[in-house]
Amino acid sequence: MADEPVPALGGKTPLQAAFTPCMDAMARAGRCGYLRTIPQGFSPGSEIANMSLLGYDVRTQFEGRGSLEAASMGIEIPAGFMAARCNLICEQNGRIKNHSAGHITTSEATELMLFLQREMGSGEVRFFPGVSYRHLLLVKGGDKRIDCTPPHDVAGTECDKVMVKALVPGAMGTADLLNHLILRSRELLPGHPVNLKRKAEGKDLANSIWPWSPGYRPVMKPLTALYPISSGSVISAVDLIKGLGVYAGLEPVDVPGATGLYTTNYEGKARAALDELRRKDFVFLHVEASDEAGHEGNVDLKIRTIEYLEHRLIRLIYEETAKWDHEVTIAVLPDHPTYCRTRTHAADPVPFLIYRPGNRNQKSSDDFEADAVQVFDEFSVSEGAYGVLEGDGFIRAFFNQQPIILNK
Numbered sequence: 001m002a003d004e005p006v007p008a009l010g011g012k013t014p015l016q017a018a019f020t021p022c023m024d025a026m027a028r029a030g031r032c033g034y035l036r037t038i039p040q041g042f043s044p045g046s047e048i049a050n051m052s053l054l055g056y057d058v059r060t061q062f063e064g065r066g067s068l069e070a071a072s073m074g075i076e077i078p079a080g081f082m083a084a085r086c087n088l089i090c091e092q093n094g095r096i097k098n099h100s101a102g103h104i105t106t107s108e109a110t111e112l113m114l115f116l117q118r119e120m121g122s123g124e125v126r127f128f129p130g131v132s133y134r135h136l137l138l139v140k141g142g143d144k145r146i147d148c149t150p151p152h153d154v155a156g157t158e159c160d161k162v163m164v165k166a167l168v169p170g171a172m173g174t175a176d177l178l179n180h181l182i183l184r185s186r187e188l189l190p191g192h193p194v195n196l197k198r199k200a201e202g203k204d205l206a207n208s209i210w211p212w213s214p215g216y217r218p219v220m221k222p223l224t225a226l227y228p229i230s231s232g233s234v235i236s237a238v239d240l241i242k243g244l245g246v247y248a249g250l251e252p253v254d255v256p257g258a259t260g261l262y263t264t265n266y267e268g269k270a271r272a273a274l275d276e277l278r279r280k281d282f283v284f285l286h287v288e289a290s291d292e293a294g295h296e297g298n299v300d301l302k303i304r305t306i307e308y309l310e311h312r313l314i315r316l317i318y319e320e321t322a323k324w325d326h327e328v329t330i331a332v333l334p335d336h337p338t339y340c341r342t343r344t345h346a347a348d349p350v351p352f353l354i355y356r357p358g359n360r361n362q363k364s365s366d367d368f369e370a371d372a373v374q375v376f377d378e379f380s381v382s383e384g385a386y387g388v389l390e391g392d393g394f395i396r397a398f399f400n401q402q403p404i405i406l407n408k
Contacts, residue, residue, distance in 0.1 A: 001290035001306050002337035002350045002378050006299055014290075014299055014340070016377045018306040022315040023332055023353070027376040030355035031369075033386025035394045037336055037350060044345040045150060046291070047213065049335035050244055054284070055227075055392030056220060064144065064215025065240050069136055072243035072252065075128055077217040082142025082174070084214040085240075086127065086135040088112060089151050090204040091186065095158050099151035099295065100133040102204030103261065108194045109133060112206055119188055120181060130239050132260065137211050139178075143171040146178070148212035152295050153344045164211070178211050185209040222249025223282070227399045232282035235272050237264060241286045250284060260288040262305045266312035274320055277328060286335075287313065294338030302340060322357055330355045331398050332376070349388055351381040354398055 003013045037049040039058060047065045051058050066083030070076075077083050088109055090097040101109070106129075113129035121127055124140040149162040163182065166175040189195055189207045198205055224230055234245025237258035245252055255272045257265030264287065273285045287309055293302035314332065321328040333352035336345050353376055371385035386397060 001302070001309070002334040002348070003294065003302065004337070004339055004341065004346075004378075006340065008299060013378055014302040015306055016379075018303045018310065020306065020310045020376060022310055022318050023376040024374070026318065026330065026332065026355035027353045027373045027380070029357075029370050030353050031371050031386060032351065032353045032373040032376070032381040032384030033394075034349035034381060034384075034388040035333060035352050036388060036390040038347040039390070042347075043150065043153075044336045044347040045213065046238075046335055046345075047240055047244070049350075050241060050286070052391075053333070053335055053394065054223065054244070054248060055395035056248075057391070061218055061220050062215070063218040065213035066136055066138075067215045067218055068243035068247065069130060069134065069239040070128075070138075070243065071246040072239040072241075073128060073130060073136060075136065075138075077138065078140075080140060082139045082144055082214050082216060084137045084139070084142075084148070084178075084211040086113075086137035087151050087210040087212070088133045088135065088206040089208050089210045090206065091159055091208040092204075094160065096151055096155055096162075096210075097204060098155055099210070100292075101206035102198070103292075104133055104198075104204075104206050106131050108198070109135065109206065111194050112189060112192060115192055116185060116188065116209065120184060125177075125181070131237065133206070134239055135209075136239075137181075137209075139174065139214075141174075142177075142214065143168075143174040144214040144216065145171040146175050146214060148178070148214060150212050151210045155295075155343055159208075174214075181211065182209055218247055220247045224249050227395065229281035229399070231280040232284065233276040233280050234284045234286070235269055235276070236284075236286035236288070238286065238288050241284075245284055248284075250282075251280075261292055262289045262301060262308065264289055266308050267316065270313045270316040273317055277321070285313075290334075291338045294340050295343050297340050297343045299340045327357050329398065329400075330357075331394075333394075337378075351376065351378050352386075352394060353381070353384075354386075 005011045009017045037052040038044045042048045065085040088101040110129040117127040126138040128136040145167045147165040164175045164178040166172045195205045232250040234250040235253045237260040242252040255268045289305040331354045334350045372383040
């Protein structure tokens, strides 16, 4: 939900323009700061940002989106296989029109991916359907040392300029294979009944695949081995996040009606989080809608998604947990900015708040006192006690595992 000032909003960001009294109240009673979720040298993808947010060292432990999404889908990556995220995209006049094939439905996309498996799959190449436009490709003997451009970063770009490139001579075979699959999918997909129906209805076609973010099976310690918790859950409509949670030792929780868009079941996610917190130590709750609005460049929709998040999810958790006998610490933050102007991710540090409910009227064991921040947005948190954190600084502060040096 983080963004930059928008001229049409009088120089405010969508978060500043949104009505967020609950987040503001938590910021006033809590502590705030910035978190650098994108280490230097990495692209600002959700996979990098969320791994960093949870305290993992992406330099040594990141193995691409495909491997994370495979875990979410319950698909074991066989020895010797490379996994890659495989989008269904809309290509128009030789350019990437959008990264989501017009936010194709899961049922339509499943039919297309199973079709591609029949037509192009083999013992060496395997397609697996996921959710909406997000799918999985496994390649036997694949070499991850390739340059694969995330399609959401290059909307409007000529496809030929951002095809897969080998970073080393040994990866040429993998790059050539993936480019062949892309070109072959453009021949097969337009004539499929799903796309003929979408064309008749005036919808964007899912007329090309786009593999990216390759890697192998990651090796990650569970959060329970790293922080003072014995159990946890992950709630998200996005396979990437659920897969990351699986490798982090969190139990994935499916919520009916969770879509990853502004139509998602906010209340259902809030209820699921509360249910999990009644029996677990930790919940990682992820909402995708503001990111998708940013990719569409839709400022008004982005404001609406932030207000939905506030009124239909955060407020419910904030008010319900306040009634409990035991305290529940709540943190709120984006994983990365997604600028409406550029319609893509940015690597800027994100604002965060950490709220401990028992500290409004008394000090706790760590002398947790509120800082000077009065509202929660990208600029107000510069007055926060935490300053700018990176690495595992945020998650350690959240779990109060060890003292954090604060900027006063």
